[in-house]
Amino acid sequence: xxxxxxxxxxxxxxxxxxxxxxxxxxxxxxxxxxxxxxxxxxxxxxxxxxxxxxxxxxxxxxxxxxxxxxxxxxxxxxxxxxxxxxxxxxxxxxxxxxxxxxxxxxxxxxxxxxxxxxxxxxxxxxxxxxxxxxxxxxxxxxxxxxxxxxxxxxxxxxxxxxxxxxxxxxxxxxxxxxxxxxxxxxxxxxxxxxxxxxxxxx
Numbered sequence: 001x002x003x004x005x006x007x008x009x010x011x012x013x014x015x016x017x018x019x020x021x022x023x024x025x026x027x028x029x030x031x032x033x034x035x036x037x038x039x040x041x042x043x044x045x046x047x048x049x050x051x052x053x054x055x056x057x058x059x060x061x062x063x064x065x066x067x068x069x070x071x072x073x074x075x076x077x078x079x080x081x082x083x084x085x086x087x088x089x090x091x092x093x094x095x096x097x098x099x100x101x102x103x104x105x106x107x108x109x110x111x112x113x114x115x116x117x118x119x120x121x122x123x124x125x126x127x128x129x130x131x132x133x134x135x136x137x138x139x140x141x142x143x144x145x146x147x148x149x150x151x152x153x154x155x156x157x158x159x160x161x162x163x164x165x166x167x168x169x170x171x172x173x174x175x176x177x178x179x180x181x182x183x184x185x186x187x188x189x190x191x192x193x194x195x196x197x198x199x200x201x202x
Contacts, residue, residue: 001096002009002092002095002096002097002122002140002142002143003096003097003098003099003139003140003141003142003143004092004093004096004097004098004099004141004143004144004194005098005099005101005132005135005136005139005141005143005144005145005160006088006089006092006098006099006100006101006120006144006145006146006147007100007101007102007144007145007146007147007148007151008100008102008104008109008112009043009044009102009103009104009147009168010043010044010082010147010148010167010168010169011082011085011145011146011151011165011167011168011187012081012088012089012100012112012118012187013079013081013082013085013112013148014079014080014081014082015043015075015079015112016040016043017078017079018038018071018075018076018078018079019036019039019040019043019075019177020036020039020040021074021075021078022070022071022074022075023039023066023067024036025070025074026046026063026066026067026070027065030055030063032045032054032055032076034054042169043168043169044103044147044148044150044151044168044169044170045103045104045128046097046126046128046149047064047067047068047103047104047105048060048061048064050061051063051064051067055138061144063187065182068105069146071105071108072108072111075102075108076112076115076122077109079112079115079116080116081116081118081189082167082185082187083185083188084186084187084188084189084190084191085116085118085187086116086117086119087187087188087190087191088117088145088187088190088191088194089118089119089120090191091190091191091194091195092143092194093119093121093202095121096142097121097139098119098120098143099120099121099122099123099124099135099139100113100118100119100120100122100123100124100134100137101124101127101132101144101154102123102124102125103125103126103127103128104125104126105125105126106123106124106125106126107125108125109123109125110123110125124139128150128155129150129154130147130154130157132150132151132154133153133154133155133157133158134158136154136155136158136159136160137147137158137159141158141160142160142161143155143160143161143162143163143194144158144161144162144163145163145164145165145187145190146163146164146165147164147165147166147167147168147169147170147175148168148169148170149170149174149177149178150178151164152164152175152178152179152180153178153179154201155179155180155181156178156179161181162178162179162181162182163180163181163182163184163190163193164176164178164180164181164182164183164184165183165184165185165186165187165190166183166184166185166186167185167186167187168187
């Protein structure tokens, strides 16, 4: 069975408005000025890494918990699927299993999958770089689709074919250097590419 993995933020969903709104609420509660534009320009790494740019290390665990409390209350209605996301996931699911592997908190990721009706079979949260590679290997994934260089490094490390979309913080050149097998401008061409790849394997 073909198993296709997808990243979430800036791959399947444009989460910038939702994440920015949660950080704005954190800024209001803490009195710390957070540049939400900067935050949302570099999505991908774990939440704790970003919080450490704005708060003392000792405060990060508490504020990460608070962020995760606020997220389902604020973010979901502000987040939309990326163009081509539904078609990409459905194309992969027609011939096998689809999994989501993301650094985002698993329940928050599941909220987006459910709300947007994405055809994902299983969600794996709080996974980053080597953690994503571990899931890809454990699930026998053949393909991993993501927008970050660390997504492509995870795919390469696990033996999955890395499909990069240049819709996040990393350029097409950076994604290629990181090991992407192909770099797409977005998810719209994915379904056709996927069908052609499978046909070539028959």
